[in-house]
Ligand SMILES: Nc1nc2c(ncn2[C@@H]2O[C@H](COP(=O)(O)OP(=O)(O)OP(=O)(O)O)[C@@H](O)[C@H]2O)c(=O)[nH]1
């Protein structure tokens with residue numbers, strides 16, 4: 001799994017580590033000849049054969065110099081016998097001009113080359129998560145035998161599933177759902193970004209720390225289940241010193257971060273360049289050695305798991321066929337997809353009945369493993385997701401999530417709020433009936449949340465759907481950050497003297513960023529009247545209650561400040577907020593906090609348990625600091641507040657008393673005279 005901030009070279013690194021190789025027909029002067037090709041980073045190497053001993057030539061795909069054309073069906077060549085070959089060509093329009101034709105034996109092979117070439121030539125960002133399966137042969141660096149082959153090269157072949165995560169901020173809230181505990185993590189940072197680069201690295205290490213166990217060893221085998229490699233990219237950058245001292249200093253800074261985050265398990269630190277392939281081979285060797293030593297390598301898998309996997313592959317195949325039929329025949333009439341590759345677990349169990357005796361626990365265990373292999377998506381640990389199986393993961397990561405976060409759709413997310421009607425544009429390939437279902441799936445992945453309950457006018461399905469499209473949703477990763485000054489516009493630092501203020505600080509050792517949005521989203525459900533930002537939320541119920549929750553990643557803390565006129569209302573609100581925060585933390589067993597307050601007198605953080613003890617000290621003996629902390633803590637209602645409330649209600653009572661008194665005093669004689677006059681008039685009329 002490759003993670004890190006955006007545009008730091010994750011995909012390029014994978015292109016170097018896992019070169020695309022194969023026999024292709026190479027066409028020059030209308031003559032076709034078969035060669036072995038290796039496409040690594042931006043280099044396409046042509047070899048005489050697959051021993052890679054004799055390099056014939058090299059093409060360097062420099063930025064924007066090359067164009068790629070797919071040679072369409074009519075250009076399929078019959079190179080040998082009657083067999084058809086699938087071609088593509090690379091053209092360089094600037095001098096020295098070149099045009100090279102390549103032919104593959106099948107369309108799948110050509111698609112692989114085209115995907116990779118397109119990505120490199122167009123320099124595209126990754127959207128969602130790119131998942132690819134590779135076969136690799138562990139190898140030792142340099143040790144070649146007499147036949148020119150590397151030792152160990154033919155020993156074993158490993159099937160690996162490679163997950164390349166998008167680096168854009170939009171995806172951070174949901175990446176953790178996909179982190180597998182049987183992985184090698186390549187956590188990348190861009191060396192030439194210095195401190196900023198290291199901050200990005202820290203962010204990702206922090207996230208991994210919370211989703212992986214602190215101990216990476218498997219108890220049975222005492223071998224690691226996962227490992228982390230910290231990979232510095234852009235080593236070729238002109239600003240980077242490569243002398244021993246500079247390398248040592250960078251290493252030291254990384255070790256300080258690891259120490260701060262209390263990450264103890266084995267970590268490799270390495271620096272590479274995807275431009276000139278420096279240290280790439282070193283990294284390959286380290287990766288191969290590390291993963292082949294992971295505890296699960298070579299583990300035997302029950303044959304029932306493989307049958308379950310076969311069923312999943314069958315479902316994928318059937319789904320693909322149906323899609324093709326729909327596309328060709330437009331059977332559904334509107335050219336939109338009417339089905340998604342998701343099945344409820346009980347229906348999947350039903351399907352398996354004809355294949356053998358599979359109980360639900362066995363199915364779940366196998367799905368967990370198959371998910372780690374990248375074959376499907378089963379998220380059994382999450383309550384919200386445990387009853388469905390997403391049998392084609394690409395649907396989730398590429399078609400749904402990546403579409404939602406396409407840069408051109410940012411116009412629909414004003415300050416993180418989306419009008420649901422725009423989902424018809426975003427997921428335009430899906431029928432209206434499916435959009436709401438897909439949205440619900442995204443809610444389960446914490447990607448978006450609808451605001452309030454949209455009105456259900458009647459039970460008719462169509463009507464219900466229309467209502468969903470009239471509603472709005474929050475997309476937490478698009479919410480804006482607000483500065484302290486901006487927040488003060490809503491919640492001034494000074495509490496008005498006719499209100500009381502209570503507060504609470506929750507200090508975490510470290511808090512993962514995605515947890516903050518989960519907390520905010522959970523807390524926002526308390527009350528409809530709120531303003532929400534990426535770093536906080538503000539509730540306003542007029543004089544009754546004003547509450548601010550501010551989250552600080554820098555200080556790893558949440559601060560709750562509540563103002564109002566009724567002690568009980570404030571207390572209930574604080575308790576409710578803390579309860580909701582605790583509920584959000586349930587999924588994070590490694591995350592805990594200490595509750596307390598900052599003393600205005602000493603600026604120290606004082607634990608709530610400590611403050612509670614002040615209640616046992618007699619009032620006259622309490623220090624000024626203790627009184628102040630007790631007052632702010634909302635642990636008890638002080639005499640002052642009782643007095644305050646008494647005067648507040650006395651004020652209200654007197655206000656209404658005088659109001660009615662003056663009302664009657666001045667208006668009664670007026671009515672009296674008016675009635676009298678009216679009576680006189682009536683009498684006159686009668687006369
Ligand atoms: N000079 C130099 N450029 C690099 C290196 N690695 C990547 N690049 C360039 O950096 C840019 C971004 O590289 P990508 O591999 O797409 O970065 P990424 O981290 O996958 O980006 P996202 O998918 O957007 O998160 C591309 O233009 C690469 O050519 C490197 O080691 N040296």
Ligand SMILES: [Mg+2]
Nearest residue numbers: 010011125126
């Ligand atoms: Mg990428």
